Amino acid sequence: MSIESIAALGGSSGTIATGWGQALDNTDNAQMTRGISDTVSAMPTAPAAVTAAGALVGATGTPAVGETSGSGFASLLAGGLDKLQALQSTSDGLAVKAATGNLENVHDYMIASNEAQLATQLTVAVRNKAVEAFNEVMRMQV
Amino acid sequence: MSIFEAIGIAGTGVTVNRKWMDAVSDNLANINTASRTADPAFRERFVVASEAADGKGTQVAGIVYGGTEGRTVYDPSHPLADADGNVKYPDIDMSTQMTNLMMAQRAYQSNLSVVSSAKEAYQAAIQLGKN
Amino acid sequence: MPEITSVALHTALDGLQARQRAIADNIANINTPHYLANKVSFEDSLAQAVQSGSARTVATSGIATQKSLEPTRENGNNVNLDEEMLSNISTGLSYQTALNALNSKYSTLRTAMQTS
Numbered sequence: 001m002s003i004e005s006i007a008a009l010g011g012s013s014g015t016i017a018t019g020w021g022q023a024l025d026n027t028d029n030a031q032m033t034r035g036i037s038d039t040v041s042a043m044p045t046a047p048a049a050v051t052a053a054g055a056l057v058g059a060t061g062t063p064a065v066g067e068t069s070g071s072g073f074a075s076l077l078a079g080g081l082d083k084l085q086a087l088q089s090t091s092d093g094l095a096v097k098a099a100t101g102n103l104e105n106v107h108d109y110m111i112a113s114n115e116a117q118l119a120t121q122l123t124v125a126v127r128n129k130a131v132e133a134f135n136e137v138m139r140m141q142v
Numbered sequence: 143m144s145i146f147e148a149i150g151i152a153g154t155g156v157t158v159n160r161k162w163m164d165a166v167s168d169n170l171a172n173i174n175t176a177s178r179t180a181d182p183a184f185r186e187r188f189v190v191a192s193e194a195a196d197g198k199g200t201q202v203a204g205i206v207y208g209g210t211e212g213r214t215v216y217d218p219s220h221p222l223a224d225a226d227g228n229v230k231y232p233d234i235d236m237s238t239q240m241t242n243l244m245m246a247q248r249a250y251q252s253n254l255s256v257v258s259s260a261k262e263a264y265q266a267a268i269q270l271g272k273n
Numbered sequence: 274m275p276e277i278t279s280v281a282l283h284t285a286l287d288g289l290q291a292r293q294r295a296i297a298d299n300i301a302n303i304n305t306p307h308y309l310a311n312k313v314s315f316e317d318s319l320a321q322a323v324q325s326g327s328a329r330t331v332a333t334s335g336i337a338t339q340k341s342l343e344p345t346r347e348n349g350n351n352v353n354l355d356e357e358m359l360s361n362i363s364t365g366l367s368y369q370t371a372l373n374a375l376n377s378k379y380s381t382l383r384t385a386m387q388t389s
Contacts, residue, residue, distance in 0.1 A: 099285035
């Protein structure tokens, strides 16, 4: 549910997302909005994002530094978002158990809920950074 | 209620020990209850505890009653005295009762302290991640 | 926000509140002759409603108050003080937990809405 809201917010910056998508690998809009938020949830993605950005710059003249293809970046993003979704449904499931009094361990729920919350914060931070970076690129003088 | 189970388990201990204290106070209250020699004396109450049926805590399995014989005391001035001047008193040993009372009270307190530490632990768990 | 987790938590808070009120009532009437303790139950019907998967069913899942069938004392009263005190503690803790869960759901949404 909150994932959907993130995606929706991502969608509001639709043009940005499509911009990225085309430059990378014609990724469709939806996938891209998912993707952006995703980068952060898995930290190792960050270098990939950097290389992808490098490739983007490289296309304008300088030879590309990284070999990473755009689709790899997008799928990393999608994978991360799926992970976030999974964390949130675990947390939701335990919350329902708490509501119905069937929760075995209180800390299990608290840990799951904190993980989900932190992952969401991370995802949102990455999404915001990605949008910021895109705006930066857009302002670049060619 | 499987959430906050430790509290429920300690709670069964509290209940059993409270019933034990009830039985002891019953016994002590009736320690001087006289009866006619032909009638049964007050019967001492014993609480039998057992593991709870669901394996979570303890329960009172039943109350066992002592004998009706009591002890015969010569007290011709007593209104219930028989022709020989005897009355019957229950066969309850005061010091045993007092020891039982102390044991029950200590166990009751221990269970209550389990409840309060479990409560604190659960409260800490609820605060998990909140700084 | 018709989302099943939030609705379930809301119903649970209602039920816990009702239970706390019943406990207060029971303890207040500890010496009232012929008073039978009130017991509030909502967990089972809530769990069933959640199974059904519809938020509307969950929102309307019942909170039932029943008279306790425990054996009574000599004055016809069956309030068990230590049971009520302990139930009070667990109910309070459950309430805090459910409130916490709802809070963290809201804060996740708030996080998702942040743009910078």
